[in-house]
Amino acid sequence: MKLTELKAIKLAELFSALSDANRVRIISQLIEGEMSVRALADGLGMTESAVSHQLRGLRQMHLVRARKSGRQVFYSLDDDHVSRLFTLGLDHVQHG
Amino acid sequence: MKLTELKAIKLAELFSALSDANRVRIISQLIEGEMSVRALADGLGMTESAVSHQLRGLRQMHLVRARKSGRQVFYSLDDDHVSRLFTLGLDHVQHG
DNA sequence: GTAATATATGAATACTTGCTCATATATTCA
DNA sequence: TGAATATATGAGCAAGTATTCATATATTAC
Numbered sequence: 001m002k003l004t005e006l007k008a009i010k011l012a013e014l015f016s017a018l019s020d021a022n023r024v025r026i027i028s029q030l031i032e033g034e035m036s037v038r039a040l041a042d043g044l045g046m047t048e049s050a051v052s053h054q055l056r057g058l059r060q061m062h063l064v065r066a067r068k069s070g071r072q073v074f075y076s077l078d079d080d081h082v083s084r085l086f087t088l089g090l091d092h093v094q095h096g
Numbered sequence: 097m098k099l100t101e102l103k104a105i106k107l108a109e110l111f112s113a114l115s116d117a118n119r120v121r122i123i124s125q126l127i128e129g130e131m132s133v134r135a136l137a138d139g140l141g142m143t144e145s146a147v148s149h150q151l152r153g154l155r156q157m158h159l160v161r162a163r164k165s166g167r168q169v170f171y172s173l174d175d176d177h178v179s180r181l182f183t184l185g186l187d188h189v190q191h192g
Numbered sequence: 193g194t195a196a197t198a199t200a201t202g203a204a205t206a207c208t209t210g211c212t213c214a215t216a217t218a219t220t221c222a
Numbered sequence: 223t224g225a226a227t228a229t230a231t232g233a234g235c236a237a238g239t240a241t242t243c244a245t246a247t248a249t250t251a252c
């Protein structure tokens with residue numbers, strides 16, 4: 001398959017979004033539905049700062065979306081490609 | 097989705113395999129069929145050493161397979177999960 | 193045997209990344 | 223207003239990664 005350099009970079013960036021165990025766990029939580037930063041941090045045993053930094057990257061790649069409500073920010077998956085990639089990858093890991 | 101720590105790490109490792117533009121380009125070439133290290137290097141404008149190093153990682157993750165023939169080593173994709181991940185990701189990049 | 197070719201690999205280095213810590217911004221409540 | 227809570231962000235650092243260069247191994251041709 002012929003691939004332009006730009007597309008190769010974009011693809012690599014997309015997969016990079018899922019190339020860290022903590023990000024994978026964040027995504028896995030968000031597959032269930034939207035969650036606040038604190039809820040994610042508590043659920044994953046990460047600091048809020050670390051979660052926030054990671055969410056920033058995911059946001060910039062348009063993989064998650066933020067919804068502000070009062071002083072909380074609820075994050076959710078921005079499109080279903082992510083969860084499809086996620087489950088396909090999980091498939092590979094489980095019985096690949 | 098509840099995810100064990102081990103599965104999160106395995107998933108992240110899988111996606112890490114596709115988290116570099118040069119590896120993405122290597123995979124994109126191998127989707128066409130098997131190729132030697134030199135052919136890959138020539139086709140991608142990389143040194144043979146760099147390609148060999150990357151192939152080593154992909155091999156260790158069982159994403160590519162090596163077939164030795166004379167003094168050449170031909171690489172091919174080791175399973176179709178990879179190309180499915182690849183094309184799903186490309187889908188996202190193109191009209192996501 | 194030697195020379196040439198194809199690939200692999202270790203060390204060194206430049207670059208990237210994910211975290212912590214400190215601080216800033218925004219919102220709610222008293 | 224001021225204190226408390228939720229999130230965001232920048233700097234700095236430790237760990238990881240991809241490359242290059244030099245060298246090693248393996249195969250073929252002579």
